Amino acid sequence: MRPILTLGLYLATAGFVSAAPLKINGSTTVNLPVAEAAEILRAENKLDIQVDTQGGSGGGISMLGDGLVQMGMSSKPVSEDDRKKYPQCDFHETRIGEDAVALIVSKDVWESGVHELNKAQIKDLYGGKVTNWRDLGGVKSQRIVFFNKEPGRGTWEVFVHWLYGSPKLAPQVNFPEVGGNEETRNKVGSTRGAISQLSASWADGKTVFALAVSGDDGQPVEPTPNHIATHKYPMSRPLFVLTNGAPVGDAKTTVDFLLSPRGQKLVEKHGYLPLKALAK
Amino acid sequence: MTRALSWILSLTALASLVLLVGVFTWQSSVIWQRDGIAYVTGHSWFYRQQQFGAFSLLYGSIVVSSMALLLAGPLGLGAALFIAEYLPQKTRLVLKSLIELLAGIPSVVYGLLGILLLRGWVYETFERFEPLSGDTLLTAGILLAIMLLPTVVSLSEDALRAVPASQRRAARALGLTRAETIWSVCLPQARRGITSAFLLALGRSLGETVAIFLVVGRQDNNVPHSWLSPAPLLQAGQTLTSKLGGAETNIAYGDPLHWSAIMGLGLILLILTGAATLLGTVRRERNA
Numbered sequence: 001m002r003p004i005l006t007l008g009l010y011l012a013t014a015g016f017v018s019a020a021p022l023k024i025n026g027s028t029t030v031n032l033p034v035a036e037a038a039e040i041l042r043a044e045n046k047l048d049i050q051v052d053t054q055g056g057s058g059g060g061i062s063m064l065g066d067g068l069v070q071m072g073m074s075s076k077p078v079s080e081d082d083r084k085k086y087p088q089c090d091f092h093e094t095r096i097g098e099d100a101v102a103l104i105v106s107k108d109v110w111e112s113g114v115h116e117l118n119k120a121q122i123k124d125l126y127g128g129k130v131t132n133w134r135d136l137g138g139v140k141s142q143r144i145v146f147f148n149k150e151p152g153r154g155t156w157e158v159f160v161h162w163l164y165g166s167p168k169l170a171p172q173v174n175f176p177e178v179g180g181n182e183e184t185r186n187k188v189g190s191t192r193g194a195i196s197q198l199s200a201s202w203a204d205g206k207t208v209f210a211l212a213v214s215g216d217d218g219q220p221v222e223p224t225p226n227h228i229a230t231h232k233y234p235m236s237r238p239l240f241v242l243t244n245g246a247p248v249g250d251a252k253t254t255v256d257f258l259l260s261p262r263g264q265k266l267v268e269k270h271g272y273l274p275l276k277a278l279a280k
Numbered sequence: 281m282t283r284a285l286s287w288i289l290s291l292t293a294l295a296s297l298v299l300l301v302g303v304f305t306w307q308s309s310v311i312w313q314r315d316g317i318a319y320v321t322g323h324s325w326f327y328r329q330q331q332f333g334a335f336s337l338l339y340g341s342i343v344v345s346s347m348a349l350l351l352a353g354p355l356g357l358g359a360a361l362f363i364a365e366y367l368p369q370k371t372r373l374v375l376k377s378l379i380e381l382l383a384g385i386p387s388v389v390y391g392l393l394g395i396l397l398l399r400g401w402v403y404e405t406f407e408r409f410e411p412l413s414g415d416t417l418l419t420a421g422i423l424l425a426i427m428l429l430p431t432v433v434s435l436s437e438d439a440l441r442a443v444p445a446s447q448r449r450a451a452r453a454l455g456l457t458r459a460e461t462i463w464s465v466c467l468p469q470a471r472r473g474i475t476s477a478f479l480l481a482l483g484r485s486l487g488e489t490v491a492i493f494l495v496v497g498r499q500d501n502n503v504p505h506s507w508l509s510p511a512p513l514l515q516a517g518q519t520l521t522s523k524l525g526g527a528e529t530n531i532a533y534g535d536p537l538h539w540s541a542i543m544g545l546g547l548i549l550l551i552l553t554g555a556a557t558l559l560g561t562v563r564r565e566r567n568a
Binding site: 143145147150167174175176178187190191 | 324328329399403412414415499502516526528531
């Protein structure tokens with residue numbers, strides 16, 4: 001009798017769960033820790049979660065607004081326009097971390113006196129208009145070696161979003177590509193005249209050095225946790241999961257997990273600043 | 281029974297080959313229909329702008345493999361000659377099995393060695409030519425050459441040993457020195473086997489992925505302006521395999537055009553390695 005009951009119960013819950021899977025959609029940047037969290041929740045809490053990245057942050061906001069998904073992922077706050085567009089949805093933002101991108105240079109560039117760059121200089125650099133560090137304030141003549149983050153990396157997205165407004169507006173460039181944070185740091189550290197984009201938490205100040213970056217006001221800002229947390233540093237963005245109203249049910253389980261120490265570890269693992277680092 | 285079985289198995293093998301080529305052709309049909317031959321000859325690959333020209337990848341693959349073969353060929357053949365013709369039987373067997381052991385080392389291990397030793401070496405040694413970094417086509421070529429050596433040595437040695445001892449004795453009886461015997465008897469008779477060794481090594485080098493991926497620099501669209509200058513060899517590049525092994529493959533999945541362009545690279549690679557390996561195997565069979 002008991003096995004049958006258990007089986008019945010199992011089928012009932014399975015039927016119930018599969019009838020209402022938790023659908024999540026949005027930013028590829030936020031997706032990295034969320035997808036991994038979903039995997040853990042699937043295994044441990046038997047949650048039925050589907051994570052997708054159609055249309056990035058914008059897609060996450062619009063699909064949540066339309067009620068097509070129960071949870072959105074976004075690397076930007078929900079704008080007033082979006083809230084007006086979807087009056088039926090009470091967008092509830094839960095910040096799970098922060099993504100900051102530093103421009104890092106090799107030791108010789110740093111010692112040659114290049115400690116900061118402004119937006120125009122970075123545009124010239126990325127567009128291939130300047131090829132020598134002397135033209136960017138370096139004392140020594142040294143060719144610039146730009147290691148570009150490979151496509152699909154959140155780091156690259158943040159960089160071009162800040163510089164050009166959108167990945168589509170970025171110029172076509174051919175630079176040697178680097179992948180993970182470790183690889184980027186090693187290659188920049190071991191190459192003269194090297195520069196690359198790297199998640200700020202990886203700039204160690206020993207082998208690679210993070211440049212101060214000045215935005216439109218011309219004030220150079222270093223990517224310190226404090227500057228990132230207060231958004232004084234321009235190349236950073238908050239990472240959100242969005243729900244319609246305060247999260248409930250499976251969505252709450254997921255959000256709680258992302259905010260728990262284990263979830264925050266996942267945020268950190270993918271090169272983002274966890275909330276703990278932002279509080280400082 | 282044996283006969284029927286061997287037929288069935290041969291046909292299965294053939295069918296899976298046809299199936300493989302078929303799947304890749306089918307999956308890449310979108311890009312062939314859109315661009316035709318321009319897909320292979322086009323110089324720009326910018327997937328965000330939906331431009332897919334595979335020429336620089338083809339160039340990278342061929343340059344790296346040829347460099348590897350150019351370096352490993354003479355060296356490997358020399359080693360094979362020494363092992364086959366000069367060494368006493370016992371030492372020969374020990375040395376040969378050691379070399380064959382080298383052929384079994386996973387390529388990622390070679391790649392790590394490449395990062396550890398070769399990248400820095402190329403960067404410093406060729407400093408006066410101002411390489412931008414240690415990740416260059418040349419680095420990949422040298423690394424690949426080291427990886428090909430065991431294959432070239434072992435297969436060439438087999439070919440040389442396949443020349444009957446009676447031929448050598450006859451040559452010596454005619455008064456030829458040992459070197460002359462090798463030059464005018466052994467090498468000509470083993471010619472087929474040796475070219476087959478080179479072709480099989482070429483097949484292996486075209487398909488090699490991880491080791492190249494780690495040291496080639498992965499720079500798209502790098503086609504030299506001048507074909508005569510060796511300078512482009514000291515630039516970073518991209519091969520068919522390093523492209524396929526990279527992040528773009530995952531991004532492409534789901535976008536029909538981009539995906540078919542990626543699968544097209546797979547098809548080109550399949551044809552290149554297949555042709556080299558097949559040619560090598562056929563020659564080898566004939567030689568034996």
